[in-house]
Amino acid sequence: MTSGQEFDFVIIGAGSAGCAMAYRLSEDGKHTVLVLEYGGTDMGPLIQMPSALSYPMNMATYDWGYWSEPEPHLGGRKLVCPRGKVVGGSSSINGMVYVRGHARDYDHWEEQGAAGWGYRHVLPYFKRMENAHGGQEGWRGTDGPLHVTRGSRKNPLFHAFVEAGRQAGYEVTDDYNGEKQEGFGPMEMTIWKGRRWSAANAYLKPALKRPNASMQRGLARRVLFEGRRAVGVEFERGGRIETVRARREVIIAASSINSPKLLKLSGIGPAAELKQHGIEVIADRPGVGENLQDHLELYLQMECTQPITLYKHLNLFSKAMIGAQWLFFRKGLGATNHFESAAFVRSKAGVEYPDIQYHFLPVAIRYDGKAPAKSHGFQAHVGPMRSPSRGWVRLRSADPKDAPEIQFNYMSDEKDWADFRNCIRMTREIFGQEAFKPFVGREIAPGAHVESDEALNDFIREAVESAFHPCGTCRMGSGEDALAVIDPECRVIGVEGLRVVDSSIFPRINNGNLNGPSIMVGEKASDLILGRDPLPPSNQEPWINPRWETAQR
Secondary structure (H helix, E strand, O other), X not given: OEEEXXXXXXXXXXXXXXXXXXXXXXXXXXXXXEEEEOOEOOOOHHHHXXXXXXXXXXXXXXXXXXXXXXXHHHOOEOOEEOOEOEOOHHHHOOOOEOOOOOHHXXXXXXXXXXXXXXXXXXXXXXXXXXXXXXXXXXXXXXXXXXXXXXXXXXXXXXXXXXXXXXXXXXXXXXXXXXXXXXXXXXXXXXXXXXXXXXXXXXXXXXXXXXXXXXXXXXXXXXXXXXXXXXXXXXXXXXXXXXXXXXXXXXXXXXXXXHHHHHHHHOOEEOHHHHHHOOOOOOEEOOOOOOOEEOOEEEEEEEEEOOOOOHHHHOXXXXXXXXXXXXXXXXXXXXXXXXXXXXXXXXXXXXXXXXXXXXXXXXXXXXXXXXXXXXXXXXXXXXEEOOOOOOEEEEOOOOOOOOOOEEEOOOOXXXXXXXXXXXXXXXXXXXXXXXXXXXXXXXXXXOOOOOOOHHHHHHHHHHHOEEOOOOEOOOOEOOOOOOOOOEOOOOEEOOOEOEEEOOHHHOOOOOOOOOXXXXXXXXXXXXXXXXXXXXXXXXXXXXXXXXXXXXXXX
């Protein structure tokens, strides 16, 4: 074992939160920061070109390649669980959709014991991190590192989707990241000047230009302790085991899958599980790896009667032309993720704020780019936001190179099934509106004949897919909470000098995609780590539907 250098802070993982912390912790020049990242470079068109998004999340070069265990409520299906194994982490392989989450999500965090993480506390950090091009004045940041843009919405189907929502009686919103999340409107994306604007591009690369910030490649094996204090990290690089010391703190930002795994390898977790693998128990924290949550979604696919969808671009010649236009000019169909319209709606009366999300896409195709419908089509991705189902992440062995066991326990609650059936029926109603009349043909999937609860359940069981939003496995809560893993300062309970900062700390999953909230967590945690006063709380009140108790729309 070779002993390496010393830094004030060692961050494990160059993902969404890790990149933000590298930037903020090194900003004043007073502290040395090392980012330890196992994955390789994010350079190259497959990552930087937005419309190529289905490639990196399905490539072993950029993805950890995790799968769930057979899911008992989905007929034993194993579902893929991509996590970024690359500079920028999952922000380098995701769909680039930017959603803050709903104000009430954060108020719920606070109610669950995450003091100081209510909406009024986190809104100033969202503003600090954003450079929003469009959006509601006074609610958005305009000079942060993270560029947030909107698509051109040239395809008439994007407008048909929003208009159909309005015709069906739903709200319309011009900025779901502003005062009013509820409604149909334009979708926002982390794309800037035609490039994927990942956390690496926004935060890490500017930080690494400073003399006090650096990055090393290596696989983190465990956190090193002296007594109960974290003092460094053991990692493997080029077949050699090395160590690096942290004068102030070790910060784990390795994802909702790898962070609990690393805590357990380091002796922090449920004592019985650690002993089973011969790992010395430093802190018995039964909540480590529990509380795993995710969003599931379905695609409702319709045939399009006009030849205006992306289907005409799925041939090699067209792809080459799009690629060339992007390569030389950073423009055209290569410069968007094609998710340019969205909606957040409530499933029924008595639901205070949206619990269903829509992504709309002007082509009928799967996330992995396979099995496009053999015709012009379009689709809505739809799924419930707050499933009661909970899963876990557990060690397969004490070998750091072994993938952990992941069980999401998807659809384990009867509410999940009722919610998804409702989602399908609501979507059919939207596609049946006047706005879609010039475009809509037959229903490709699930198919108009699939109507009964039983038939819909069969379709759901076979077709439901992860939206790739795993979180919650190192839950934040009060120090007295036996199942909390970290306190509201992001400090691991039961030890010193160690924090966890990434989507694993979310007490409950947010409304929408998790990249934005993960970056926000890195921003806010940086002030906590440096002992700075948090940004002053906001007094801005979010819009809540005045009819929510009595009406669904």
